[in-house]
Amino acid sequence: MSRKVRVTVWNEFRHEKESEIVRKAYPDGIHTAIGEGLGSVVDVTYATLDDAEHGLSEEVLNNTDVLIWWGHKAHDEVQDEIVNRVHDRVLKGMGLIVLHSGHFSKVFKKLMGTGCDLKWREADEKERIWVVAPSHPIVEGIGEYIELEAEEMYGEHFDIPQPDELIMVSWFEGGEVFRSGCTFTRGQGKIFYFRPGHETYRTYYNEQIRRVISNAVQWAAPTTREYPKYGNHKPLETIKGKA
Amino acid sequence: MSRKVRVTVWNEFRHEKESEIVRKAYPDGIHTAIGEGLGSVVDVTYATLDDAEHGLSEEVLNNTDVLIWWGHKAHDEVQDEIVNRVHDRVLKGMGLIVLHSGHFSKVFKKLMGTGCDLKWREADEKERIWVVAPSHPIVEGIGEYIELEAEEMYGEHFDIPQPDELIMVSWFEGGEVFRSGCTFTRGQGKIFYFRPGHETYRTYYNEQIRRVISNAVQWAAPTTREYPKYGNHKPLETIKGKA
Amino acid sequence: MSRKVRVTVWNEFRHEKESEIVRKAYPDGIHTAIGEGLGSVVDVTYATLDDAEHGLSEEVLNNTDVLIWWGHKAHDEVQDEIVNRVHDRVLKGMGLIVLHSGHFSKVFKKLMGTGCDLKWREADEKERIWVVAPSHPIVEGIGEYIELEAEEMYGEHFDIPQPDELIMVSWFEGGEVFRSGCTFTRGQGKIFYFRPGHETYRTYYNEQIRRVISNAVQWAAPTTREYPKYGNHKPLETIKGKA
Amino acid sequence: MSRKVRVTVWNEFRHEKESEIVRKAYPDGIHTAIGEGLGSVVDVTYATLDDAEHGLSEEVLNNTDVLIWWGHKAHDEVQDEIVNRVHDRVLKGMGLIVLHSGHFSKVFKKLMGTGCDLKWREADEKERIWVVAPSHPIVEGIGEYIELEAEEMYGEHFDIPQPDELIMVSWFEGGEVFRSGCTFTRGQGKIFYFRPGHETYRTYYNEQIRRVISNAVQWAAPTTREYPKYGNHKPLETIKGKA
Numbered sequence: 020m021s022r023k024v025r026v027t028v029w030n031e032f033r034h035e036k037e038s039e040i041v042r043k044a045y046p047d048g049i050h051t052a053i054g055e056g057l058g059s060v061v062d063v064t065y066a067t068l069d070d071a072e073h074g075l076s077e078e079v080l081n082n083t084d085v086l087i088w089w090g091h092k093a094h095d096e097v098q099d100e101i102v103n104r105v106h107d108r109v110l111k112g113m114g115l116i117v118l119h120s121g122h123f124s125k126v127f128k129k130l131m132g133t134g135c136d137l138k139w140r141e142a143d144e145k146e147r148i149w150v151v152a153p154s155h156p157i158v159e160g161i162g163e164y165i166e167l168e169a170e171e172m173y174g175e176h177f178d179i180p181q182p183d184e185l186i187m188v189s190w191f192e193g194g195e196v197f198r199s200g201c202t203f204t205r206g207q208g209k210i211f212y213f214r215p216g217h218e219t220y221r222t223y224y225n226e227q228i229r230r231v232i233s234n235a236v237q238w239a240a241p242t243t244r245e246y247p248k249y250g251n252h253k254p255l256e257t258i259k260g261k262a
Numbered sequence: 263m264s265r266k267v268r269v270t271v272w273n274e275f276r277h278e279k280e281s282e283i284v285r286k287a288y289p290d291g292i293h294t295a296i297g298e299g300l301g302s303v304v305d306v307t308y309a310t311l312d313d314a315e316h317g318l319s320e321e322v323l324n325n326t327d328v329l330i331w332w333g334h335k336a337h338d339e340v341q342d343e344i345v346n347r348v349h350d351r352v353l354k355g356m357g358l359i360v361l362h363s364g365h366f367s368k369v370f371k372k373l374m375g376t377g378c379d380l381k382w383r384e385a386d387e388k389e390r391i392w393v394v395a396p397s398h399p400i401v402e403g404i405g406e407y408i409e410l411e412a413e414e415m416y417g418e419h420f421d422i423p424q425p426d427e428l429i430m431v432s433w434f435e436g437g438e439v440f441r442s443g444c445t446f447t448r449g450q451g452k453i454f455y456f457r458p459g460h461e462t463y464r465t466y467y468n469e470q471i472r473r474v475i476s477n478a479v480q481w482a483a484p485t486t487r488e489y490p491k492y493g494n495h496k497p498l499e500t501i502k503g504k505a
Numbered sequence: 506m507s508r509k510v511r512v513t514v515w516n517e518f519r520h521e522k523e524s525e526i527v528r529k530a531y532p533d534g535i536h537t538a539i540g541e542g543l544g545s546v547v548d549v550t551y552a553t554l555d556d557a558e559h560g561l562s563e564e565v566l567n568n569t570d571v572l573i574w575w576g577h578k579a580h581d582e583v584q585d586e587i588v589n590r591v592h593d594r595v596l597k598g599m600g601l602i603v604l605h606s607g608h609f610s611k612v613f614k615k616l617m618g619t620g621c622d623l624k625w626r627e628a629d630e631k632e633r634i635w636v637v638a639p640s641h642p643i644v645e646g647i648g649e650y651i652e653l654e655a656e657e658m659y660g661e662h663f664d665i666p667q668p669d670e671l672i673m674v675s676w677f678e679g680g681e682v683f684r685s686g687c688t689f690t691r692g693q694g695k696i697f698y699f700r701p702g703h704e705t706y707r708t709y710y711n712e713q714i715r716r717v718i719s720n721a722v723q724w725a726a727p728t729t730r731e732y733p734k735y736g737n738h739k740p741l742e743t744i745k746g747k748a
Numbered sequence: 749m750s751r752k753v754r755v756t757v758w759n760e761f762r763h764e765k766e767s768e769i770v771r772k773a774y775p776d777g778i779h780t781a782i783g784e785g786l787g788s789v790v791d792v793t794y795a796t797l798d799d800a801e802h803g804l805s806e807e808v809l810n811n812t813d814v815l816i817w818w819g820h821k822a823h824d825e826v827q828d829e830i831v832n833r834v835h836d837r838v839l840k841g842m843g844l845i846v847l848h849s850g851h852f853s854k855v856f857k858k859l860m861g862t863g864c865d866l867k868w869r870e871a872d873e874k875e876r877i878w879v880v881a882p883s884h885p886i887v888e889g890i891g892e893y894i895e896l897e898a899e900e901m902y903g904e905h906f907d908i909p910q911p912d913e914l915i916m917v918s919w920f921e922g923g924e925v926f927r928s929g930c931t932f933t934r935g936q937g938k939i940f941y942f943r944p945g946h947e948t949y950r951t952y953y954n955e956q957i958r959r960v961i962s963n964a965v966q967w968a969a970p971t972t973r974e975y976p977k978y979g980n981h982k983p984l985e986t987i988k989g990k991a
C-alpha cells in the first residue's frame with residue numbers, strides 16, 4: 020500500500036474510568052497509549068465502547084485497514100450487530116489485532132470458532148516473551164525476547180485453533196508457558212493475537228511491545244485484490260456430452 | 263480406543279423424500295448408505311432433521327464419538343440450540359466429519375469462523391480427487407486418486423481457514439480445483455471436511471469414498487485425556503516478593 | 506526495508522544456447538526475462554552456471570537479499586561447495602525463489618529434506634493456476650486464476666514437506682493438479698516455490714506471472730534482526746540450590 | 749496395522765560405557781530403558797553405533813516400522829552411507845522418533861534442511877512440559893504437563909522448520925521455553941521430535957515420558973499405501989489438438 024495504513028484503535032475504556040490504578044497507568048486511556056505507539060507512519064483514529072455504535076459505524080469500518088481491539092470486563096456489552104459488522108469486515112479483508120484480554124471478546128471467539136479460554140493469574144510476576152519465528156516481519160527489530168517485569172499470567176492450554184504461524188511463546192515466573200503471538204487468516208482478513216497488556220501495567224509504553232504492534236499493523240494491512248466470486252459458476256472447459 | 267467407535271450419521275433426509283431421482287440413488291436415505299459403508303467395526307446410529315431434537319439429544323451426543331453430517335437444502339431449519347449443542351460437544355472432544363454440502367451447515371460455519379462459501383455447478387462432470395498427503399491415515403488403502411464419473415463441481419476459492427492438513431485436492435472436468443479433504447482441530451475435537459457426495463449420485467456406495475470416511479472416523483475418534491483446566495490458576499513456582 | 510531489495514537471478518543458461526526453440530522464446534536467456542519483469546523497484550543482477558563460482562561468490566551472495574533460481578538439465582553440475590554456500594545464506598536470512606524445474610535443484614532438495622519428485626509431461630497443454638490463499642501478499646493484484654495456454658504439466662504427488670502456506674493450485678488439461686505456489690521458512694530465510702516456466706514457453710513474459718514473482722521478492726526479503734544466539738546459555742533466573 | 753509395530757531403538761551407547769554417572773542412570777544403556785518402556789504391545793529390537801553398520805543394515809531397516817534415535821557425542825561417527833539409508837527409509841514410510849540430543853544427528857538435520865541448533869545448559873534445573881495440542885494422539889493419557897525435577901535445558905530459538913503440529917512446549921526454571929514435542933512429515937514418513945532425556949537423568953523411566961514415546965510409536969507407524977508414481981505421466985484426459 021502506498022498510502023498510510025488507516026488504523027482504528029478500539030478500547031473498552033471502562034477500567035480507566037473506574038480504577039485509580041488503571042488511570043494512573045493510562046491517564047488518557049489504553050487506546051491512546053497504543054495509538055501513540057504507532058507513530059506517524061499510520062493514520063490513527065480511536066473508538067470506544069460508550070461511543071455511538073461503539074464508535075464502529077459502517078463508515079468507520081469501511082475506512083479502516085486494521086482494527087486493534089482491547090476489551091476485558093464488558094465483552095457482553097458489545098452489541099451483536101456490531102460484532103457481526105466487525106466480523107464481516109475482517110472476512111472482507113480488514114486486518115485485526117486482538118490484544119490481551121481481547122481473547123474473550125465476542126468477535127475473536129466468532130472468528131476462531133472455539134472457546135478461547137486459558138489459565139490466568141494476577142500476581143505481579145515476570146513474563147519473558149521468546150521469539151520462535153525469527154524471520155517473521157512481525158518481529159522485525161525485536162531481540163531474542165521481550166522481558167516484562169510484571170504482568171498478568173496467561174497459561175496453556177489456550178483454546179484456539181492451531182495458529183497459521185506461531186511467532187512468540189511466553190515464559191512466566193510462576194511456571195507456565197503461553198502461545199503469545201499467533202497469526203490466523205479468516206476470509207480475506209489477517210488476524211494477529213498478541214498476549215501482553217493487562218490494564219494495571221504500562222505495557223503499551225514499552226518500546227519493544229510497541230514495535231511488535233506496529234509491525235503487526237503493516238503485516239495485517241489488506242492485500243489489494245478483487246473479492247473472490249462465489250456461487251454458481253459456468254464451466255471454463257467443455258464438459259463431455261455437453262458440447 | 264479398545265471398544266468400537268460410536269458413530270452417529272446425521273442426514274437432513276429431505277431430498278430423498280421429495281425427489282424421485284435422489285430416492286433412486288439412495289432408496290433408504292443418504293445416511294444409510296454412509297452408515298453401511300462403515301461396516302461392523304464401528305457402532306452406527308442414525309439421526310435426521312425431522313426427528314425430535316433433530317435426533318441429537320444430549321444423550322445421543324454424549325454417546326457419540328464421531329458425528330457425520332450431511333445437509334443441504336434445510337440448513338436454516340436446524341435449530342440454533344442444537345447447533346450450539348453439537349458445537350459444544352465438538353469442543354469437548356467429539357469428532358466431526360462434514361460431507362459435501364455440509365460446508366454451509368450452521369455448525370461447520372460456527373466452527374470455522376468464516377463464510378465457507380465456494381463455487382459450484384451441477385453439470386454431470388468428472389471429478390478426480392488427488393491425494394497430496396500420502397502418509398496420512400485418512401488415505402490408508404487409497405490409490406493415487408479417486409475418480410468419480412459424475413459429480414457436482416465445487417471450486418476455489420473455498421472460504422475456510424487454512425486447514426491443519428490438506429489431504430486431497432480435486433480436479434474438475436470444467437476447469438476448477440478444490441481442496442477436498444481438509445482437517446481441522448477445534449477445542450478437543452478433530453474435524454474432517456470431505457467434498458464428494460451430491461445427492462443425485464451414488465457416491466457413498468463407492469468403495470474408495472467409503473474407505474476414506476471409515477479412515478476418517480478412526481482418525482477423528484476422541485483422545486482420552488482429562489479436559490484442560492481453565493480460569494484462575496495458582497502459581498506452580500514461587501514468585502519473587504510473594505514468598 | 507527502505508532501500509531497494511537486491512535480487513540475484515540465477516539461470517542455468519544452457520537450453521538457450523543449445524536449442525533454437527528455447528532461444529526463440531528467450532533470446533537473452535530466461536534470467537533476463539525474469540529480471541526485466543521485476544522492473545526498477547528492485548536492484549537486479551544476474552548469475553549463470555558457467556560463470557566463475559557459478560556467479561555466486563561469497564561477495565555476490567552477501568549482497569543478495571533474494572535469490573531467484575532457474576535450473577533444469579544441469580543440476581548435477583552445480584558444485585556442492587556453492588550449493589552449501591547458498592544453503593547457508595538462506596539459513597542466515599537470504600530469501601529464495603525456486604522456479605519450475607528448480608524443484609530438483611540440489612539446494613532446494615537440501616532445504617526441503619525430501620526427494621522433491623513429481624509427475625511431468627510435455628504436451629502443450631493448458632494450465633490454470635488457482636489462488637487458494639487470497640489474502641497473501643504474494644497474490645496481490647492477481648485475479649482468481651492465471652491461465653497459461655500451453656505449459657509443461659507437473660502433477661501430484663509433489664514430494665515436499667507440508668508447506669507453511671499453500672497459495673496456488675494448478676489445474677491441468679490432462680487431468681492432474683499441483684501445489685504450484687508454496688512458502689517455507691528455513692532458518693532465517695523465506696522460500697517460495699513457484700511452478701510455471703518451462704523453457705520452451707514465454708511464460709516469464711506473462712504479466713501475471715511477473716507480478717507473482719515481484720510480489721514474492723518483496724515477501725522473501727530478509728527481516729532485520731540480530732541472528733539468534735545458539736549454544737551454551739547462562740540462566741536468566743536463579744535455579745534452586747544454585748543461588 | 750493389525751500386527752505389532754516393529755520398533756528399532758538406536759542408541760549411540762557411548763556415555764554409558766565411559767561415565768559412571770550415566771551407567772548408574774542407565775545400567776543397560778539408554779536404549780534398553782526406552783525399549784522396556786514400550787511394553788509388549790510392540791516388537792522391539794536394538795541397534796547401537798558400534799554394531800556392524802551401526803546395527804542398521806538394509807534388512808534391519810526394511811523390517812522396522814518405527815526407528816527411535818538417541819545420539820549425542822558421536823554424531824560425526826555415524827557413516828554417511830547409513831545416514832542416507834535411514835533418510836531414504838523415512839522417505840519410503842518408516843516412522844522416526846528423534847529424542848533429545850538427536851536434534852543434532854546427521855539424519856535429523858538432513859530431514860529438516862536446517863541447522864537444528866538451540867540453546868542449552870546443564871544445571872540440574874526443573875523442566876515442565878506443557879501440552880498445547882490436547883487432542884493429539886501423542887498426548888493420549890497425559891496430564892496438563894509433565895514435570896521433571898532435573899533436566900538439561902534446551903532453549904529457543906530452536907532452528908527447525910515450522911512443525912506440522914506443535915504438541916508440547918517446555919518451561920525451564922532458568923527462564924527459557926522450548927518447542928519440545930513437534931511433528932513433521934517427510935516423503936511417506938512421519939517424524940516426531942521429543943526433547944527430554946539427558947543421559948545423566950533417569951528420564952526414560954518416567955511413566956509419562958514413556959507414554960508419550962509409546963503413543964508416538966503408534967502415531968508414526970507407516971500408512972499402508974502404494975508408493976506414489978513419479979516421472980513421466982500419460983494424460984488422463986484428452987488434450988486439445990492431440991486427439
